[in-house]
Amino acid sequence: MRATIMHGPRDVRVETVDDPTILEPTDAIIRLAAACVCGSDLWPYRGHDHTAGPTAMGHEYAGTVVETGSAVTTVEPGQFVVGSFFASDNTCEICRSGYQSGCVHRQGIGGSQAELMRVPLADGTLVATPQTPETRHVPGLLAASDVLGTGWFAAHAAQAGPGRTVAVVGDGAVGLLGVLAARQLGAERIIAMSRHESRQNLAREFGATDIVTERGDEGVRRIKDLTNGLGAHSVIEAVGTQESMLQAVRSTRAGGHVGYVGVSHDVNLPGLELFFSHVHLHGGPAPVRQYLPELIDLILADKIDPGRVFDLTLPLDEAAEAYRAMDERRAIKVLLQP
């Protein structure tokens, strides 16, 4: 089959590799309906994350089950499924508390920018759709696998809701879908922080009521200006740098909530500032599995259209161009057709 392999920074190639096979009785093999590049894939692409050697890329997926291991009971070949970027048993105490991405048996997912992939712990990880979805729903279901589920978690972690002003730091797919999630949760006012017109437009379409183009301290001042000097009730952080984390904390009022989902890179939070900020801080790898049934329902009922974040579609063979387009911010998120 064809699969996307990263050989090093800025060196992404689509190559012919062996088809994946069932390794554990709890595995499933799925044929990808679509694949995509994640903002977090850009960390190794840009050399910020070290990769040990050639790495099969991709952790977002939606597709059709083609084979299951002998212990798999909840999904079967022919079913269309969506899963999360962490495989989880969905039965342990941590899973049952809603933190499947912290499952005691969790396994990372890799290799979804390909034709086929192996999904471990299939029973706990995969959620089947009621029937094979229409083609127009596939991008949204793929988004549910990570960027939507992550934005959703961030909005919950930030306690977005009725009467709340929500600020969103980061205008990548996750930040934009954080806007969508905050709107779904009933937030009164949603301030998207973005200086890119196409992203501003999509933010508005997803429910943003205000756009702030400033960043850092200037951006914080603008948020305070818009909130009686107090800061937002809820702030979604979807970047993962020191600047963006501090921007998020400083944009939040005393007693407010920061939901952070940008994978922290070189972030060190100054304890005394955090102490006196009085914010609630919660985040980490989103427990997407918790939200999948609800997200799938909303997508299939056309209540949300998260697939709108894909503003460029390429054949799988052009994965290298997909990485370049996202790296250069020419595209918000690229859909790859296997």
Add this chain to the structure above:
Amino acid sequence: MRATIMHGPRDVRVETVDDPTILEPTDAIIRLAAACVCGSDLWPYRGHDHTAGPTAMGHEYAGTVVETGSAVTTVEPGQFVVGSFFASDNTCEICRSGYQSGCVHRQGIGGSQAELMRVPLADGTLVATPQTPETRHVPGLLAASDVLGTGWFAAHAAQAGPGRTVAVVGDGAVGLLGVLAARQLGAERIIAMSRHESRQNLAREFGATDIVTERGDEGVRRIKDLTNGLGAHSVIEAVGTQESMLQAVRSTRAGGHVGYVGVSHDVNLPGLELFFSHVHLHGGPAPVRQYLPELIDLILADKIDPGRVFDLTLPLDEAAEAYRAMDERRAIKVLLQP
């Protein structure tokens, strides 16, 4: 009157100073029924916090109103009152959300290790007891002013409650009263981390079910051993150092809550570890004012006895010895009699 002045590290003197006077129409003057030394007073005492010059010490207080400014309407001379270590208007949006210690008009309190003190924003800050309390309740009411209110906030921030295992990092007065608060909130299991016998005993008396004497990584391992390898649901951090914060975060399960109230000193939280820890982090200066009515009721009804943290009583003139006894950990908390 007599007041406690810190002239520099380890230089505490009780001196005769002018009586405080009403400076603003919203002020009240109170005669202290008792005073005390706070763990946080040890930061400047030990030279970790810089003081600009001679400083009137003390921010915990309970006593009788002797004079009020012209704008004060809710308390009057003769009433017994308890307040918090931050004066607050109790009417702004932040106060109304329960974060009086983040009040937009908040003012620090100082000078309560004395015979008399001035309390700003008296209407918002002070809570009167139904009648003049019996002497035996005075230590508890004084504790409510800070250490009890702070332990209470920490237990709420850590979401201690039924079915939860709570670990408490720090065996000072705040940590011990965090144990008491967790018990009041119905926690199933409370693990006090302490290596001092007298503090262990008081922790048990306040409701601790387990004692862990190890610290740092070894302490974390013990907490994991006691919680099926997962960590506690709720962890109260009541120290404020890098080691104690990391001990708290690492002792908490994925999805669990850290309530931190030790004033952070030289703390820098590593972003990536925090990200993957999946904990909720909340803390800061406790909004004691929010809890005072409830705490006063519980104390006067003899449902809790937080005054037990005072294990040494000295006349105000011996304040210097009070600081020494706490610095050397000969006393958990010292009550000063003006």
